[in-house]
Amino acid sequence: MSRLGELLERGDELIITGEAPVIDGGTLADYEAKLAELAPWCDAMNATDNTAAHAHASNVAMAIAMQRLGVEPILQVVCRDKNRIAQQADIMGAALHGVENICCLTGDDVTAGDESEARRVFDLDGPQLIRLASSLREGRYLSGRSVGTPPALVIGAVENPGAPPLDYRAQRAAKKIMAGARYLQLQICYHPDRLEAFVAALHQGGWTERCAILPSVVAVKGAGPLRFMDASVPGISVPAEVIGRVADAAEPAEEAYRLVREQCEHALSLPGVRGLHLTDFRKDGSMARLCTDLGIKPRSEREQHAHHRVVAV
Amino acid sequence: MGLVSALEHVVKKPIWDCRMCGQCVLHDTGMTCPMTCPKTLRNGPCGGVREDGHCEVKPEMRCVWVKAEERSRTLPLMPQDWREHFNNLRPPVDNRLQGTSSWQNLLSGRDRETPPGWTPEPAEAEQAEA
Numbered sequence: 001m002s003r004l005g006e007l008l009e010r011g012d013e014l015i016i017t018g019e020a021p022v023i024d025g026g027t028l029a030d031y032e033a034k035l036a037e038l039a040p041w042c043d044a045m046n047a048t049d050n051t052a053a054h055a056h057a058s059n060v061a062m063a064i065a066m067q068r069l070g071v072e073p074i075l076q077v078v079c080r081d082k083n084r085i086a087q088q089a090d091i092m093g094a095a096l097h098g099v100e101n102i103c104c105l106t107g108d109d110v111t112a113g114d115e116s117e118a119r120r121v122f123d124l125d126g127p128q129l130i131r132l133a134s135s136l137r138e139g140r141y142l143s144g145r146s147v148g149t150p151p152a153l154v155i156g157a158v159e160n161p162g163a164p165p166l167d168y169r170a171q172r173a174a175k176k177i178m179a180g181a182r183y184l185q186l187q188i189c190y191h192p193d194r195l196e197a198f199v200a201a202l203h204q205g206g207w208t209e210r211c212a213i214l215p216s217v218v219a220v221k222g223a224g225p226l227r228f229m230d231a232s233v234p235g236i237s238v239p240a241e242v243i244g245r246v247a248d249a250a251e252p253a254e255e256a257y258r259l260v261r262e263q264c265e266h267a268l269s270l271p272g273v274r275g276l277h278l279t280d281f282r283k284d285g286s287m288a289r290l291c292t293d294l295g296i297k298p299r300s301e302r303e304q305h306a307h308h309r310v311v312a313v
Numbered sequence: 314m315g316l317v318s319a320l321e322h323v324v325k326k327p328i329w330d331c332r333m334c335g336q337c338v339l340h341d342t343g344m345t346c347p348m349t350c351p352k353t354l355r356n357g358p359c360g361g362v363r364e365d366g367h368c369e370v371k372p373e374m375r376c377v378w379v380k381a382e383e384r385s386r387t388l389p390l391m392p393q394d395w396r397e398h399f400n401n402l403r404p405p406v407d408n409r410l411q412g413t414s415s416w417q418n419l420l421s422g423r424d425r426e427t428p429p430g431w432t433p434e435p436a437e438a439e440q441a442e443a
Contacts, residue, residue, distance in 0.1 A: 079352075080352075084405060106352065106354060106359045106360070108361060108369070109351065109352060109361065109369055109370045111369075111370050112361075112369070120351070120352065122352040122353055122354070123405070123406075123408075124405050125352070125353075125354040125355055125356050125359075126354075126356070126359070127356040127357070127402055128355070128356060128402070128403075128404070128405050131402060131431065131432070132405075132430075132431075134432065135430045135431065135432060138432070140429075140430045141430050142405070142428045142430040142431060143428055143429060143430055144428065144429025144430045145430070158360065159360065160360030160361075160362075163358070163360055163361070163362040163363075163364075164358075164362045164363075164364070164365075164366040164376065164379050165358065165362075165366070165378070165379050165382045165383070168357070168358070168382045171400050172357045172358070172400075174400075175356065175357065175400055175402060178402070179402055187360050234360075234361030234362075234363065234369035235359075235360045235361040235362055235363070235369065237364040
């Protein structure tokens, strides 16, 4: 079983996932260099599926590359570019290479990308894709045909706690959990009150016992990326005071660091939150600083610690 | 298009902008057609809904699912179980039914046929309250 799967079964330890950088061209060595900063801190990293509707090296190829480089991948699968036949083929194809973690998303629309004229697919939607993955895990394709030996898929999904209809988001998350999601990577949320209400609803409903909630944080260097996310990333709103706080600071990069650290501390303080999903746009060594400041040990140390504990018992 | 599907289209197109998917779920979705969502999502809003409740793809349009969620709670004269079905997991669209009459498919049960590998709702689905 994957490390992520083991952590989910153990049920109490911190889980750190990360958004692996995309790669457009180059070699495995180039990719290794790109992963180097964030990978040591993560239990698993997302092999993204054409993020923001931009073509990149494929999710399956990146996942296999990560495995070769000693990084545990999470195969992200979106519904925008492929129909149900191709989605099943990707999941089973990656599983053939030992990729067990998958994360099911509806996906950004083609209009979010740089090829808006492309045909959008959306043969399935996010919750249906989760259920489909559950079927594969149980040993059959959607058609009912046997997959032979079922892959030990560790199925996850995403949810956005900060986008309308706000009062419905926790129910939608619950729907995904019922469909088979065992962890949820949340969209970055710059409204702490919304994140709190969302997590509290899931926690009170008992859903956090069945599913690990991993709020996202995005480390940026200044107000520019915050403005960009607010204006251009669908479903993300960044309040003017948050942008102003960074823009007007004497040292914007330092203030942006403080912001992301506060976001981590806040998220981890919420009952029902199991860990974090990290995205790094700073690429200046901040990931090591952030994890150290938060008291989060590198993956290798956390693995050892868990092992010792098992031995002690 | 047969006579019944033509009649269905005449009735449902002006009111709900019906796309004739042939497997109507209007009653479960606050009498709001999910096929009018640019992503044709049948299971709730995507994560791209704008701060003003409008669509990621068509900024001038209110999100179909924001509307559906609101209507599923507030529309008068709607049976209670229709409201409760709102959060049900709806199966993938059967693309073979495009253009056929959902009324006929409802009567024949054809609209409730799902792929053999699509597992039924687990029992706990009934208690989906978050």
